[in-house]
Amino acid sequence: MGYLSLSLSEIFNSLFLTSILFLAPLFERGFVEGGWKDWIRLRGLRTTILSWTGWRNYVVGPITEEVLFRSASIPLLLMTRMSAPRMILQAPLVFGLAHFHHFYEFRICHPRTPIAFALLQSVLQFSYTTIFGGYATFIYLRTSSLLSAILVHAFCNWIGLPRFWGLVGGNEDLSNLDSISDFRKLHFTSSSSSSSALRFLRFRIFWCTFSYYSLLIVGAVGWQKMLWPLTVSDNRLIDF
Helix, strand or coil: CCCCCCHHHHHHHHHHHHHCHHHHHHHHHHHHHHHHHHHHHCHHHCCEEECCCHHHHHHEEEEEEEEHHHHHHHHHHHHHCHHHHHHHHHHHHHHHHHHCCHHHHHHCCCCCCHHHHHHHHHHHHHHHHHHHHHHHHHHHHHHHHHHHHHHHHHHHHHHHCCCCCCCCCCCCCCCCCCHHHHHCCCCCHHHHHHHHHHHHHHHHHHHHHHHHHHHHHHHHHHHHHCCCHHHHHCCCCCCC
16 A cells, blocks of 8 residues: 555655754754765765665665555554554554664674663664654555655665764864865964864854754754644545
């Protein structure tokens, strides 16, 4: 179910809604780290998709998981007349548990890491995959578009979890700054270029950090306000 619902508006709205939620990470990756230049040129897309990790994370993983956990399971739950809130809250628990095998994988790759840390990491992964599963289920129920759920899944795998602490834009050091070309334009003298560069870097970190956490709040509020309007569809599987 959901294979024939290929409405471009539903797909665009689902991706746009998810992008609103991830405004802050998009700002960090696109503007703070300068990734927007690669985005508009599609640089790295071929390499990412054709690598084994990229193929798993952005193609095979989203397709197989959404086919199994959304398209194959949700119609069965609909036949039981389960309410939409229960489907959104309970069905994704199985989706979250399906990722618990990463505990074993992590233990093999990091045998010296304490078991408690590996278990904590798995619990965290279970939590956010379950939350995402609820979101994907909501989109699927509201739009009946499996492709929307797949693309949102791939997007979330690409963007990753947003940060909730720490400074933004503080990974650069003064050696990476093109201080000669940049600061001559700002009329800095050579004797004060180092201190000026340091002040500029501190200001940049402050501005990037303030903007990031502001966008984190704006994105969450905007997502909450647009959650229902952007998922309206005549093809919905259930009214709620």
